[in-house]
Amino acid sequence: MIVDVLVVGAGLAGLHTARLLAQRGHDVLLVDRRPALTGAIRTTGIFVRRTLDDFPLPPECLGPPIRRVVLYPPSLRNPVTLVSARDEYRVGDMAPLYAAAARTAADAGVRIALGTRYTGRRADTFQLASRDGGPTRVRARFVVGADGARSHVARDLALSRNHHLLVGAEEVFTIPRSERPPAFHCVLDPTLAPGYLAWVVNDGRHAHVGVGGYANRFPGGLRRALERFGAAAPGLPGVDRPEQVERRGGPIPVGGLLRRISCADGLLVGDAAGAVSPLTAGGLDPCLRLSELAVAVLDDALRSGRPDALAHYDGAALRARFRGRLMLRRGLARVRTPTAATTAFTLLRTPLGRAAARRILFG
Ligand SMILES: Cc1cc2nc3c(=O)[nH]c(=O)nc-3n(C[C@H](O)[C@H](O)[C@H](O)COP(=O)(O)OP(=O)(O)OC[C@H]3O[C@@H](n4cnc5c(N)ncnc54)[C@H](O)[C@@H]3O)c2cc1C
Numbered sequence: 005m006i007v008d009v010l011v012v013g014a015g016l017a018g019l020h021t022a023r024l025l026a027q028r029g030h031d032v033l034l035v036d037r038r039p040a041l042t043g044a045i046r047t048t049g050i051f052v053r054r055t056l057d058d059f060p061l062p063p064e065c066l067g068p069p070i071r072r073v074v075l076y077p078p079s080l081r082n083p084v085t086l087v088s089a090r091d092e093y094r095v096g097d098m099a100p101l102y103a104a105a106a107r108t109a110a111d112a113g114v115r116i117a118l119g120t121r122y123t124g125r126r127a128d129t130f131q132l133a134s135r136d137g138g139p140t141r142v143r144a145r146f147v148v149g150a151d152g153a154r155s156h157v158a159r160d161l162a163l164s165r166n167h168h169l170l171v172g173a174e175e176v177f178t179i180p181r182s183e184r185p186p187a188f189h190c191v192l193d194p195t196l197a198p199g200y201l202a203w204v205v206n207d208g209r210h211a212h213v214g215v216g217g218y219a220n221r222f223p224g225g226l227r228r229a230l231e232r233f234g235a236a237a238p239g240l241p242g243v244d245r246p247e248q249v250e251r252r253g254g255p256i257p258v259g260g261l262l263r264r265i266s267c268a269d270g271l272l273v274g275d276a277a278g279a280v281s282p283l284t285a286g287g288l289d290p291c292l293r294l295s296e297l298a299v300a301v302l303d304d305a306l307r308s309g310r311p312d313a314l315a316h317y318d319g320a321a322l323r324a325r326f327r328g329r330l331m332l333r334r335g336l337a338r339v340r341t342p343t344a345a346t347t348a349f350t351l352l353r354t355p356l357g358r359a360a361a362r363r364i365l366f367g
Pocket residue numbers: 012013014015016017018035036037038046047048049050051120121122123150151152153156171172173174214252253254255256273274275276279280285286287288289291
């Protein structure tokens with residue numbers, strides 16, 4: 005098979021990139037090792053206001069708007085509540101959302117091969133392992149690595165790789181509807197979530213209960229931390245965890261955008277490029293925005309026949325925007341004990357601390 009662009013990975017970054025390229029008239033093959041995009045989901049799916057304003061996500065795949073964030077110290081006592089005057093977040097119903105994005109991509113002309121793993125590259129030929137007789141060798145002018153935090157495409161193109169990673173895990177379940185306002189609860193406790201947060205998102209339809217942090221710092225491991233948190237998680241009064249829950253989890257790159265994310269043969273988008281906020285670990289907005297830039301340079305290179313156009317896709321130059329958040333990430337990583345977390349919380353209770361938190365959470 006011969007195509008203009010092979011996109012590896014049908015997460016949000018790969019789906020968006022593939023669709024936009026096809027809409028510009030290019031021949032695109034999108035492959036993913038998952039047999040169905042509705043399974044093995046790796047994200048909570050919180051979309052922030054900027055994304056909701058700028059990208060037309062299908063409204064039927066979004067939960068109710070959230071304006072309220074409640075921040076807790078390790079004791080869970082006297083939390084700080086921040087309420088925005090605007091709708092700040094909506095949680096995506098990710099299975100139908102991925103399915104809708106795949107339909108739109110296919111309608112634009114993208115060929116999609118699921119159950120198809122990218123296994124390597126020899127010159128301009130890419131090797132695929134397909135479960136059901138799909139293509140096994142593809143020649144492509146360019147390859148796009150949209151294959152997540154541990155990208156094989158990045159390795160094969162000798163591009164930068166993610167080394168600074170958190171891991172996150174959560175349980176998702178349906179909850180009875182209630183009159184309480186939808187809220188996002190965040191707990192700062194390094195014994196549950198070393199270097200990051202434990203969270204409960206309750207939007208009145210679903211609960212997401214999760215923990216994230218540095219893999220080697222969870223005192224009894226990630227799974228144990230999630231069990232401990234789940235047993236006493238705030239924000240779910242009167243709600244019992246059902247027997248059956250959906251489990252999600254995966255690595256989260258937080259080292260900022262990688263420096264070398266393109267070469268003459270292709271480029272990286274989304275988590276593969278490190279396009280995740282180092283502080284909040286949010287990657288859905290950056291993956292959509294970076295994909296648009298990737299499409300612009302690929303379109304230019306395909307039309308002009310000049311692969312050097314990809315040099316404009318320069319992570320080192322774009323990385324400067326992440327500087328402030330990288331500094332704050334280093335600060336959060338230093339909160340290693342409950343005492344330090346409680347002290348940090350004392351600052352958060354001051355007007356200046358609250359203003360800073362509002363800027364990060366609603367900015
Ligand atoms: C637990 C958790 C919760 C999160 N919550 C949020 C949140 O609420 N809001 C937010 O903004 N961000 C969140 N993030 C981060 C966000 O989910 C990611 O940044 C974003 O989904 C990245 O999208 P992506 O398309 O780059 O990668 P992915 O969604 O990881 O997609 C990569 C795809 O590549 C495929 N793939 C990998 N290797 C191969 C291969 N060799 N061959 C074929 N296919 C391959 C995978 O199957 C996968 O479908 C969270 C992350 C985690 C782990």
